Amino acid sequence: MAESLIVAAEAESLVKVLETFPLKEVGSDRWVRQHVNIQKLTIQSYVNTKQDKQGDFVQELLVSYRKIPVLVHEMILVEVWKQNVFPIICQLKAINSSNLYLLYVMKSCEAADDSVVDLLDYCHRKITALVGRAASNEAVTRDDEHISPTKLDRMGRKKCPSSQSNLWEELLEVSSVINRMLCTSNLPCLLVQLIERHPWSRRVDGELQNYIKMKWQKTPAEDQLKVALLECHVWIALFNLLLIKDCKRKYDFNRNQLLKLQSFMTDVLMDQLPPLIHLRQFLASLALADPAPPKHQLVLEQV
Template identity: 35%
Template sequence: MAAGAVLFPVEADGYTQSLQEFPLKDIGSARWFRQHEYIEKLNMQAIINATANQDEFVKETIYSHGKVSTLIHELIAVEVWKQKVFPVLCQLQDFTPKSTFPIYIVINSEKALKTLATKSVNWVAMGKLVRSGIRLRTLQMVEKLFILVDSEEENSRLVVFWNTEIHHEATIINLLETIFYHKDVCDSADDTVLDLADYCHRKLTLLAARSDGCEKEELNRSSPASLEELQKQSQELEFDISLKALSILRYITDHIDSLPLSVQTRLLNTHNVPCVLVHLMEYSPWSRHNSKGELQKYADGKWHTIPIEDRLKITKLDGQVWIALYNLVLKPNCQQRYDFNNFNKNQLLKLRSFLTEVVIDQLPNLVELQRFLGHLAMTDPPPPKKDLILEQVPDIWDRIIRENSNKWKAIAKHQVKTAFNLSEQDLREQAHRLSETYNLDVMEKLIPDRPKCAFCGAEATKRCSRCQVERYCQRDCQVKHWSKHKKACDLMAVAAKKN
């Protein structure tokens, strides 16, 4: 296996063949959890291959086994679970879970988080933050290793908890973002590309609704620390997912001529995506000003302060919006089917103020869009063609809702008994599998920046031999930092010994 690799090609093939669609009631089950691990490893290997310009065997196995549709189904199933089942789950009186692994992997509902925080579980959280911002198609992987101590028990039962900030939904959309760059993968989605297009539209609508860029709201300091952490993660995660949906939407527009005709109809007429993109360009939610008045832009999973000389440079996210608009407005088939009525026309003409010489110098193809808008301002295009056709409609969301309608409480009760009340041994096995999935040695190879010393911040070359988590540049720094690190180190060492 190549250095830093996660999977052999034969392992990726086996993992891909085993992917399946799970019913809603099985989300959080042992089999579902195992599939999450498989998808996470496939995602990591796909990123490594694409970043290093290696043979993208993960993409090839997903394409050859026809599993793109399965990934899209699982993506939407988790979205439905979060909206329909989890709020009901939190309201159940007997919901006092021994294991929150499945919750942290799929959760992203702020309202539900507040309800969950009222449950009588007292946690002491400490750990090591590992950031892995990968400069490929706006992917971010952020993990936290938590040592959680349930202080309600006399012997303070120890639970090792790996909090995956890139949860199941984000893992799948990361993988789809990486492989949808390729036309053959996009085409292989068949009719489910309609469901993915609708999913992307829902996420872009949430992104467009952000009224004040991406600045984090001030958290309620009277809330428990764990609730603040969950709310912060929820906001960051939803933002990341929405940006990845933007990238996938751009790839769909790249290949729109070879996709079912209904994809054009959904994007142009049903959802009016060009106007949504104009709104995103106008308000740019990936740009903000910090408390010091400095301009910051979001890229590669974090906010960057932009020096004055670079403020006119367009970001990758700006580029995704421009390219998607270029495809939807200028491709001949799209032009014939889009309704350039007065409202749509006025919205598109707002783009003229953004098409400056500096922007066109960076994306020369936009000169064609500039010319079209100039022509649009002087004329009224003909009405769209209204051919009599049989239009396909998305099926996955409606089918899941239809199959589980009026069963949300029953599903929640079933999951309370099965997914969230595992034995002590099962919890430890679950934690051990996750620690293997997120192997620190592999993750460090994906991090563009070298690890930093926990004491002085210099480049770290050594690791605490006891817990294998904290990093230091020299022994003196480790000795000076020991008083702060000792408690966390003791907990992690005990957990490792018991496992």
């Protein structure tokens, strides 16, 4: 049983002082201290989950002190910093990558308030970039000694499916973003492209490799029929998006795109992810008849 990294009282003191920073403050002493504190909170939340406690006091504190929007702001701040500042720094000197990654626990999207739309758009940008990279057949054949802007962004996108399958499930509980996911962003079709491109696996010299724990690893022959963890997350996200009650009412189904999933829904996949049987049945019915057109309603969205 893992021991606690921090106790509830210490976690509360760390959560209370979480604050947003302007872009110019990224890398400052104050920002680094908060970065370290967020890492501690993340690890403790993970420990709480693994210990199957009745409640995760870290997540409860983040919600009660209304700090979820702070974490969303920090995540987008780091994205902007990576795109606009990090390339310039890389031209000046090599940087150790060990302190460049933040982990966020987003268990209650409702606590994110208006920033939930920013969170959704952030996820959409990352998946779109990952699909685009896979479509262009860009691949990593070696590990660079020093991290580059391209590699930094690539690693962030590779992590995206694993963090987002649960995130979609949480977002679907927030009615204000369902229309944005289904209609504005058209996430179901985007995830279909992700299944088609399967950027979490590759073959190098005839050898199958999967992207696991932030690196490419050889897949043993006995495990090659197992569904990759990242692929599981994408399937779960599709299941949640297409089978929710509001989907048929709001979503303008692209049959040709969605029916591409049928060729991937093998018996091997069904054995490993039994809930997908319902998704396969839904696609079979979609193939036989056109769905009813969506009901167009006035929708107010944050922009």
